[in-house]
Amino acid sequence: MKQYTVAVVGATGLVGRTMIRILEQRNFPAHELRALARAHSAGTRLPFRGGEISVGELTPAAFDGVDIALFSAGGDASREWAPVAVERGAVVIDNSSAWRMHADVPLIVPEVNPQALTDATPRIIANPNCSTIQMVVVLKPLHDRYELCRVAVSTYQAVSGAGRKGLEQLAAEQRGETAASPAFPHPIASNVLPQIADFTADGFTTEEHKMIDETRKILDLPALPVAPTCVRVPVADSHSEAVSATFVRDFELADVRSALTDFPCLTLIDDPAQAQYPLAATARGRDDVFVGRLRRDPSTDRGLMMWVVSDNLRKGAATNAVQIAELWCRLKEQEG
Ligand SMILES: NC(=O)c1ccc[n+]([C@@H]2O[C@H](COP(=O)([O-])OP(=O)(O)OC[C@H]3O[C@@H](n4cnc5c(N)ncnc54)[C@H](OP(=O)(O)O)[C@@H]3O)[C@@H](O)[C@H]2O)c1
Helix, strand or coil: CCCEEEEEECCCCHHHHHHHHHHHHCCCCEEEEEEEECHHHCCCEEEECCEEEECEECCHHHHCCCCEEEECCCHHHHHHHHHHHHHCCCEEEECCCCCCCCCCCCECCCCCCHHHCCCCCCCEEECCCHHHHHHHHHHHHHHHHHCEEEEEEEEEECHHHHCHHHHHHHHHHHCCCCCCCCCCCCCCCCCCECCCCCECCCCCEHHHHHHHHHHHHHHCCCCCCEEEECCECCCCCCEEEEEEEEECCCCCHHHHHHHHHHCCCEEECCEHHHCECCCHHHHCCCCCEEEEEEEECCCCCCEEEEEEEECCCHHHHHHHHHHHHHHHHHHHHHHC
16 A cells, blocks of 8 residues: 655644544554644654654645645644645645635545545645534435435534633633633633634624535535534533434434434434433544434424534544545545
């Protein structure tokens, strides 16, 4: 198998560290791994394949010879550095929101829309928002059978979705301290915040707009009505979502269960009588999306309600990005 030179940009962050673990766990064909971050983090040692790698400074020359650059350093860094990486010959797989809605940038969840990456030509490929990934994984097999016509979702998002600062704020407040550099506009310990990112003029947040726009792009349903409310909860890892979907064609719950069970990367946990349903603690450290609490929506025809949970740092970010890289490698090798 061909071996690649891989760079991880933002290697010291929560997603970057998880990417390095996942490259190792999935035995990604990398003969060289370059961990990159800003100058102040250069020299940080990170575990990899039983040894350690040293973080290097993000410079243009750091991309020389790189085949695949996995970016998880925020939107500003992606806007500045992705074109540099591309110019130096790398394909960029970007975790930020910087490129997701560009018309010529594929936005990929490999189990859902691999056909949007038909060849290895695009030089920037975008990884969707974490809340969107876990929702579209559940919607896709149902849309294929029953044709989706509306989705409403309320999220319960972990603090690690806001990076290191989010985890640090929760930990500080749980110790009874005030975070030195808070990630959220209010205390998060013992609290629930109906705000993720900034508000826009229509009363939604930019996180909610990502769920609307990215769901439409990934499912190739540009007019799909999507009604999201994104909420931050005092949980370290794994996002939970209450999803209500409405379909054109009617369904039997038994069929819904088999559609979900048969879909790759989905695990159904649905035995409410035994208090069995997906939990943040179930999903933590795992790559699947977990779904349960399936029931008909009594307020509408052909409506289905579900509870969906996934590890935001893994399938919501790092695992999905590495899977995109694997897909890109397969296409590249087919091209010869
Ligand atoms: N956390 C999630 O669940 C999640 C899910 C999906 C997507 N994402 C996206 O992934 C990205 C990283 O998130 P995270 O949670 O890992 O954040 P994080 O823990 O705060 O880490 C941010 C990383 O980016 C680096 N960085 C920050 N500004 C930089 C700059 N101007 N130039 C170069 N490197 C810079 C930091 O490195 P140094 O400070 O060491 O230089 C650090 O390694 C964000 O775009 C985020 O939206 C996160």
